[in-house]
Amino acid sequence: MPYEREGVGLFVDGPNMLRDEFDVDLDDIRTAAAETGRLALTRLYVDEHATPGLIQAAEARGFEVIVTSGDVDVKLAVDAARFAVEGRGDRLAIASRDTDFKPVLEVANDCGLRTLAIAPGVSGRSDALRNAATASITLNEAEDDN
Helix, strand or coil, X not given: CCCXXXXXXXXXXXXXXXXXXXXXXXXXHHHHHHCCCCEEEEEEEEECCCCXXXXXXXXXXXXXXXXXXXXXXXXXXXXXXXXXXXXXXXXXXXXXXXXXXXHHHHHHHHCCCEEEEEECXXXXXXXXXXXXXXXXXXXXCCCCCC
């Protein structure tokens, strides 16, 4: 099935982004990604310990919630790489502070997508993700580093 190659795929690493110390909410993440283009896909990845309230709030904000057993990294990485390789959009945004997603951004770049790394804050920012992406945004910072 061919996809319309337009729009942003937003993949959110819930356990790494939605921590009390970062004071980031899903609206902040969604807004940051939407500033780069129309959102074609918005997914929040959480583990089995996610509260029903978080899942409900995410769904109310238009996120597809993916619940995994254990670590969410592998499922998010595979889904984001598939989005890029299958040409489901022209931009890929990953909201995380986890350096493990650097190869996903590199694959997306190789597929011709523009990429965006969204960090929860300066203390949670990964230089590896920022350097691998074509653009980056740090939430809860006066300026972004696009």
